Amino acid sequence: MLWRVAERKDHVGAQTASAPFSTRALSVDYGNGPVVRGVDFEAPHSSLVAIVGPNGAGKSTLIKASLGLQRSSAGEARFWGRPLREMRKRIGYVPQRGSVDWEFPVSVTDVVTMGRYGMLGWLRPVTAAHRRAALDYLDQVGMADFADRQISRLSGGQQQRVFVARALAQEADLYFLDEPFAGVDAATEKTLVDVLRRLRDQGKTAVIVHHDLATVIDYFDHVLLLNGEVIASGAAKDAMTVENLQRAYGGRLAFLEGASGAAFRR
Amino acid sequence: MSDADWLETFLRVVTLRGGYNTIVVMIGVSLLGVAAGAIGVFALLRKRAMMSDVLSHATLPGIGLAFLVAAALGANGRSLPVLLAGATIAAIVAALTVQWLSRSARLPEDAAMGAVLSVFFGLGAVLLSYIQTLRTGAEGGLSHFILGQTAAMSEQDAFLIGAVAAGVILAIALLGKEFRIVCFDPEFGAVQGWPIARIDLMLMALVVIVAVIGLQAVGMLLIVALMIVPAAAARQLTHNLWVMVALSALMGGVSAWIGAALSATFPRAPAGGLIVLVAGGVFIVSLLVGAWREKWRRASARSHGAAA
Amino acid sequence: MNPIHFIQVDLPAVLAALFAACACALLGNFLVLRRQSLMSDAISHAVLPGIVIAFMLAGTRATAAMFAGAALAAFVTVISISFIKRYARLEAGAAMGVVFSIMFAAGVVLIELGGARNVDLDADCVLYGQLEHILWLAPKTFASLRDPLVWLDMPRQVTTLAATFVMTLLAVSLFWKELKIASFDPQLATSLGFSAGRIDMGLMFFVGLVAVAAFESVGSILVIAMFICPAAAARVLTERLVTQVWLSQALAAVSAIAGYLLAAFGPGVFGSSSSLVASGMIALISGIILAAAVLWGGRSSRRLASGRAQEGASVSA
Numbered sequence: 048m049l050w051r052v053a054e055r056k057d058h059v060g061a062q063t064a065s066a067p068f069s070t071r072a073l074s075v076d077y078g079n080g081p082v083v084r085g086v087d088f089e090a091p092h093s094s095l096v097a098i099v100g101p102n103g104a105g106k107s108t109l110i111k112a113s114l115g116l117q118r119s120s121a122g123e124a125r126f127w128g129r130p131l132r133e134m135r136k137r138i139g140y141v142p143q144r145g146s147v148d149w150e151f152p153v154s155v156t157d158v159v160t161m162g163r164y165g166m167l168g169w170l171r172p173v174t175a176a177h178r179r180a181a182l183d184y185l186d187q188v189g190m191a192d193f194a195d196r197q198i199s200r201l202s203g204g205q206q207q208r209v210f211v212a213r214a215l216a217q218e219a220d221l222y223f224l225d226e227p228f229a230g231v232d233a234a235t236e237k238t239l240v241d242v243l244r245r246l247r248d249q250g251k252t253a254v255i256v257h258h259d260l261a262t263v264i265d266y267f268d269h270v271l272l273l274n275g276e277v278i279a280s281g282a283a284k285d286a287m288t289v290e291n292l293q294r295a296y297g298g299r300l301a302f303l304e305g306a307s308g309a310a311f312r313r
Numbered sequence: 314m315s316d317a318d319w320l321e322t323f324l325r326v327v328t329l330r331g332g333y334n335t336i337v338v339m340i341g342v343s344l345l346g347v348a349a350g351a352i353g354v355f356a357l358l359r360k361r362a363m364m365s366d367v368l369s370h371a372t373l374p375g376i377g378l379a380f381l382v383a384a385a386l387g388a389n390g391r392s393l394p395v396l397l398a399g400a401t402i403a404a405i406v407a408a409l410t411v412q413w414l415s416r417s418a419r420l421p422e423d424a425a426m427g428a429v430l431s432v433f434f435g436l437g438a439v440l441l442s443y444i445q446t447l448r449t450g451a452e453g454g455l456s457h458f459i460l461g462q463t464a465a466m467s468e469q470d471a472f473l474i475g476a477v478a479a480g481v482i483l484a485i486a487l488l489g490k491e492f493r494i495v496c497f498d499p500e501f502g503a504v505q506g507w508p509i510a511r512i513d514l515m516l517m518a519l520v521v522i523v524a525v526i527g528l529q530a531v532g533m534l535l536i537v538a539l540m541i542v543p544a545a546a547a548r549q550l551t552h553n554l555w556v557m558v559a560l561s562a563l564m565g566g567v568s569a570w571i572g573a574a575l576s577a578t579f580p581r582a583p584a585g586g587l588i589v590l591v592a593g594g595v596f597i598v599s600l601l602v603g604a605w606r607e608k609w610r611r612a613s614a615r616s617h618g619a620a621a
Numbered sequence: 622m623n624p625i626h627f628i629q630v631d632l633p634a635v636l637a638a639l640f641a642a643c644a645c646a647l648l649g650n651f652l653v654l655r656r657q658s659l660m661s662d663a664i665s666h667a668v669l670p671g672i673v674i675a676f677m678l679a680g681t682r683a684t685a686a687m688f689a690g691a692a693l694a695a696f697v698t699v700i701s702i703s704f705i706k707r708y709a710r711l712e713a714g715a716a717m718g719v720v721f722s723i724m725f726a727a728g729v730v731l732i733e734l735g736g737a738r739n740v741d742l743d744a745d746c747v748l749y750g751q752l753e754h755i756l757w758l759a760p761k762t763f764a765s766l767r768d769p770l771v772w773l774d775m776p777r778q779v780t781t782l783a784a785t786f787v788m789t790l791l792a793v794s795l796f797w798k799e800l801k802i803a804s805f806d807p808q809l810a811t812s813l814g815f816s817a818g819r820i821d822m823g824l825m826f827f828v829g830l831v832a833v834a835a836f837e838s839v840g841s842i843l844v845i846a847m848f849i850c851p852a853a854a855a856r857v858l859t860e861r862l863v864t865q866v867w868l869s870q871a872l873a874a875v876s877a878i879a880g881y882l883l884a885a886f887g888p889g890v891f892g893s894s895s896s897l898v899a900s901g902m903i904a905l906i907s908g909i910i911l912a913a914a915v916l917w918g919g920r921s922s923r924r925l926a927s928g929r930a931q932e933g934a935s936v937s938a
């Protein structure tokens with residue numbers, strides 16, 4: 048197992064110029080017209096990237112198609128310039144919280160250990176070292192005290208922290224998080240932002256589906272504004288203009304502008 | 314048989330004093346129960362309980378066809394390995410048919426499953442009634458696969474069943490980690506690069522193997538209960554997956570043990586029915602114990618809260 | 622063969638199969654649409670202990686006792702399934718599987734141990750039904766068919782099934798609107814004042830009723846084919862509910878008649894004097910019809926889908 052870890056470290060050291068995550072003309076179509084249309088995008092190195100857009104804009108779909116969880120109808124996603132299959136081990140993922148059975152018989156530690164399965168491979172059992180690593184990552188999200196809890200006995204925010212700890216346990220270089228801030232308490236939100244910033248400081252990249260326009264500029268470096276197709280993408284401050292938001296959200300923005308318009312650059 | 318008589322017989326058999334053949338059969342059936350309980354946990358958590366039922370019902374035409382083919386080739390049509398091979402093939406065809414039917418846009422998967430279950434069983438019934446017209450004297454032996462009959466099991470059969478069950482238990486021990494991720498969060502598993510469809514296939518293959526080796530002792534109608542009922546019972550008692558697997562395996566084994574002893578005591582009653590009734594009793598007790606523990610936990614949490 | 626034997630032996634069996642198949646298929650339409658097909662599986666298995674206990678108490682296969690026992694068993698099943706779903710942390714399929722398999726196990730053990738088997742209820746009857754045992758001995762000659770008294774002497778199974786079919790037909794026509802809306806959109810139905818839960822209970826009640834009536838003729842497993850296959854085939858072939866229901870009736874009738882005749886006379890064509898089990902053959906024919914419908918209808922619905930995609934989003938269903 049050691050050689051594999053060493054190899055990974057090499058990868059990080061020898062970063063090439065190609066972006067950690069990029070899509071070219073990526074489209075997804077369920078049969079009733081495209082949900083995502085010809086998305087060209089590049090996520091820069093060492094950055095926190097927000098995917099922002101109205102409901103049904105295809106934000107989650109874009110991530111899922113890039114990760115091979117949904118079939119894309121055209122185009123492709125690349126990771127450090129390579130196809131997904133070669134780079135899987137360097138990618139971490141936090142799905143939407145609603146997607147699992149919370150009554151499932153697993154403890155908090157069990158869930159986080161699942162993040163190590165990718166580096167374990169077939170038939171190899173989880174060792175004490177992996178469980179220790181899981182506890183470390185739980186500590187990073189402030190959940191070490193809950194290690195033995197069954198996951199349905201956690202609050203929504205705590206569940207989200209556990210899922211983030213599981214992604215951290217993947218020890219990846221690129222993370223995808225699908226609405227991690229949806230329905231979490233303020234303390235969890237702060238913890239998660241700290242964790243993400245720490246990842247960025249370690250030279251890693253995180254791509255996050257986000258729905259709170261008020262915090263985008265505060266939390267993120269880079270923005271992909273999406274409504275089926277790309278409306279704007281670039282540095283957060285440059286992309287989040289009122290004009291761009293109006294193009295993405297249409298009439299729905301009027302209300303948003305009144306509430307938190309101060310956050311946007313005119 | 315008077316009350317005292319059957320009680321004495323039952324106690325003699327259940328404590329392994331029923332003669333060599335009975336002992337071998339009891340051990341084989343109990344290993345089957347352990348394997349069924351263990352794989353049942355994953356079938357239950359992956360929400361494949363009804364699919365497992367469909368596949369075991371669908372083995373009937375395979376048994377009939379295997380008998381006919383073997384008889385036509387001049388081999389012994391009643392040989393257990395031959396019949397079980399036929400049953401396995403039929404289950405695979407049934408699984409593919411469910412997949413094919415539910416690809417049609419307007420046919421929901423549950424309708425496809427119900428249709429395959431009953432139509433395959435219908436085909437099997439027709440084949441069995443055809444075999445009966447051949448008057449080979451084997452039809453009685455074949456219909457035992459429907460509701461189970463431990464009395465008809467030979468030592469060799471019991472060894473075969475026990476050995477395959479042991480293999481299944483080993484496979485579950487080796488693949489536990491893979492099954493866990495597929496059951497809990499298949500999307501996350503896929504991102505890590507696990508071939509979810511292939512792991513699902515292995516899971517269902519183990520279900521089919523258990524169903525097939527369980528045909529003789531429990532029968533195709535109730536073998537799924539020996540997988541699902543202990544798993545559902547274990548679920549009431551624990552939040553830890555491996556504890557759940559161990560408990561379910563234990564409950565499956567004990568139900569099969571007691572059920573097989575009952576079957577030796579009442580040879581007329583279908584063994585599958587007896588085994589499943591014992592498992593059902595275990596389930597009801599677990600449900601009560603689980604509910605009682607939950608109530609106790611809540612009450613103690615409340616009193617802690619009041620103290621603080 | 623004496624032709625009057627056809628009237629005495631085969632006609633009542635065909636009629637019983639016909640009424641059973643049509644009653645099942647009628648309800649099957651709504652089970653398939655509501656994704657509750659497997660409830661027919663659960664209920665048809667779970668009524669067994671009720672039937673056996675009623676049989677043991679009454680000593681005969683009296684219709685009223687059997688229906689009472691089965692209704693009680695069906696009620697226990699539906700309640701236990703919803704209880705277990707709520708309190709035992711099990712998904713619907715698993716809860717169903719646990720309840721009906723334990724009930725069915727109790728049924729088959731009771732048959733063998735309760736002494737019921739000695740009379741005329743045994744495991745074979747449970748599995749395959751007894752279409753072949755329905756006899757109408759009243760007509761001795763073709764001329765006697767003109768006598769209305771002979772018709773009144775129709776076997777109990779046939780009259781029970783005919784009455785069940787008529788009742789089901791009446792209930793479905795009476796509650797057509799409610800069934801339609803509850804199958805299409807349960808929440809809308811509830812908001813409009815048709816409680817989806819109550820419609821659901823009503824539907825399950827009739828499924829239980831029909832399952833018990835048909836159980837004697839086609840057995841508890843093959844009755845599932847009657848519930849699902851004709852309705853599913855009709856569903857694949859048409860998009861209109863009225864057409865679907867009529868089509869399901871036609872396909873059920875074809876399965877019942879063709880299946881019975883093939884089982885009874887098929888072997889004779891090959892020079893064999895024996896016959897095959899009729900209920901199995903009926904299930905098989907209905908399955909073949911379903912497979913054909915999927916093969917044929919699958920193609921036409923794909924054509925439809927591609928046509929729709931070209932028309933764009935302006936077309937609404």
